[in-house]
Amino acid sequence: MRYHNTYVHLDPRLYHQQPPTPLKNPRAGHFNLSVAEQLGWTEDEDLMARWVDILGGEYVPAQFEPLAMAYAGHQFGQWAGQLGDGRGLLMAQVLDDNDQLQDLHLKGSGLTPYSRMGDGRAVLRSTIREYLCGHALNQLGIPSSNALGFVVSDTPIRRECMEAGAALMRVADSHIRLGHIEWIASFAPDLLSEFTDYMIDTYYPECRDSDTPVLAFLQKVVERTARMIADWQLIGFAHGVMNTDNLSITGSTMDFGPFGFMERFNPAWINNHSDHTGRYAYQNQPAIGHWNLNIWLPHFMRLEGVTRETLADCLAPYEATFMQHYQQGLCRKLGLPHQSESLTIAFEWLTLLEDNLLDYTNGFRALLGLVAPDEHPYEQQLLLTLTSELQGEALQAWEDWSTRYLAQIQSFPIEQVINSLKTNNPAYVLRNSMAQRAITAAEQGQFEEVARLYDLLASPYTVQDIATALDSSPPAPNAPQMPISCSS
Template sequence: MNPIAFDNSYARLPERFYAAVAPTAVAAPRVIRLNEPLASRLGLDPDWLKGPEGVAMLSGNALPAGAASIATAYAGHQFGGFSPQLGDGRAILLGEVIDRNGRRHDIQLKGAGPTPFSRRGDGRAALGPVLREYIVSEAMAALGVPTTRALAAVLTGEAVRRETLLPGAVLTRVASSHIRIGTFQFFAARGDVEALRLLADHVIARHYPACAGEGRHLALLEAVIAAQAALVAQWMTIGFIHGVMNTDNMSIAGETIDYGPCAFMDAYHPTTVFSSIDERGRYAYANQPPIARWNLTRFAETLLPLLDDDIDKAVPIAQAALDRFDPQFQAHLIAGFRRKLGLATEEAEDVELIKALLDAMQQGEADFTLVFRRLSEAPTEEGADACRSLFGDPAAFDAWEGRWRQRLSREQASTDARREAMLHANPLFIPRNHLIEAAIEAAVERDDLGPFETLLAVLARPFEAQPGREDHARPPEMHERVLATFCGT
């Protein structure tokens, strides 16, 4: 019996949108992690997924009835340079499931073997990157950030060659869809206006039904801009650095996608970069908002033929939509930081207050996450000492704290209510780089999944104090610092 009712709306688009391809079978698949709560939410039977038929599907060894496995075509700007054909080089879309609330989700195998888009790659994934994406994507979900999700991680029983031989694995990824800005660029680069219209209308029907009707393509552009403005603002308020914001890594659905060399900041600095391939800091923490707008400009370019038959008329229409990104992003960003500082009302000076704290954090090399968390736990002036101790230069914090206390005095909420609100806005636990690396090392080098499981359990409740897990909240010691993160290819 197959309890999964697949639909395949993307596979019903014309064949030039994808390549039909089957996953490559692996030698000895073993499920090492199944996200049972997510499976249940999707209406999938966890017991079936853990059984022989489920393991065969999650590893790519067999396709269940109703699946239509495809690799999707897309292009993209990678570090500013355009590649007209990329596509799913190691990911295979099995199909779509509709959850208990009627929402559609892609089920994709990542690391399931080569496809026509592999560009001489092996199409496989090593265990380390699979665990990294599992950890970070599930942490982002717990933090309330729109994201792809991890349904399962499977060991293949085969080695993959990178710098050395590493254990191979397959990640089952769940997403609202895998349609990217680069998907639109693929057809725009070919002058295929018919495909652009089909793709845009598919996206509207699937993700933005409120945009349907006359003027729908402009409404789509505006909706995607709004979704990305909100998403990147959330990244900024939790210190997340995507690491590889290429246009093929930006989801039209407004979800965080493609967790490669991503990382969370420890000590605050706006130019922080972890990605080993981002040698010039193009995708540094502070560059993420302007890069998002740059990517959205590339998206707008693909829609020009749909906005008006006269390109000269279409350009100002698109420009007017793009001009809304900055104010939308700033509104989300300031609102997010107000919540983190316990401010329920708005005052014009709040922007400068937020900037002054970030400047003090940069000067004092203070930990981004713990500064805000300890402010949450400091409803009185006496309680601020724990926060003050995070600053290498406490004087900068002292000057700022006085301004913050004065600002709080104009709020109506009680101290207890403000503290509770701040605790729900400021996580104690994030997927810190050194903890991720320790979990990966234990799994890869010693076949020990204990640290991985413990880290997942802690990150599932990021806003709650967890006695006995204090070590998962502290910043890394000097010898534990991770200075570079890597793509999994």
């Protein structure tokens, strides 16, 4: 691997250097060969032979320089003070096969000075969920952390009950969060200029060409965050805990614990059982992204040339960027160009899904069964299942809408419409029930279901023979979607 450890050379107040605390008897859970090849991990015989020992904390390669980052944050809208890597370590930074900097971050590596009341560990169920979700989001084309692999161990961890300790080697283009700047502003304001220069030079070097590099950088972060959240909304992904310490400066999804993929369409869906007010409900995510950025940006007023007015200019494009990206994507999901007529029919479709609590993923994919049923038997069956749930006025609303939709697409080449439907509407997402079946098997020492889901989610836009009926089955109508615990 091409090591490029730069964070460790910043001011030592920003982190604490330490090795991981080994897990007891670590064993392989799953190894992501694709990510390993991207990193150049596969070119090192020692790394390949000892990957379980590395993830288990028993062996630290000579070129790794593990450290725990300090950061702060607002959690559920309230200032939470110092947080930091309480159960994870930035083990190394490397340049991948695209010359892109990647962080190798070991989650579940033991106590650090930032652990507060925690034990520094991760349990198997949350590790599997994060491993599969990072993989799924990447394959769906949504910027996200991924993972090299995970291990399970004999280390007992107490959560609601005793569980098996596990560790995940997370891979991300950055682990710098909005909360890093919040920490600096509160505890080391003299580092703001130096750290801002580091963020620009490392992650946004093109901003150096601007007359105002800092403002150009801030606007890029705003725009990337808006596009990321638009991608979430389009695919039906709910992060679950959008605190400022869980948002990356690069606009990549990270730290998703109580996440979920929408099944029966309910925009008010709350997937985090700790979110009693619905702050992080699916429909609120765009507004929360804006709120977080609005909290973050004023800290930069300490820098020369940054004023309240220029920060307002940086934040101003957020809504337009989000809406343009979301509306363009929504039209593509129907195989239509981005125009007012397309948006009208698209929002009518969302209303039909919501009013009848139809499955979000299956609903969009089933349009292939409407447009070209003979060539798409899987989607034709999805359509039959979907419409079988409709009666009376609901069925009439569907028939009226489908007639208007079919008339709309007549203006465009049918091959173009079909290709857009195929490439923008996955056949498979990681439903919570799918993840739970893999977790249940893994807790019995069987990781075959994790491997099957990994393979299935590697090609989410393609109908596959390895899929089962359960992979595309939504919960029963009006059944509550599974809430997910924050404990991990």
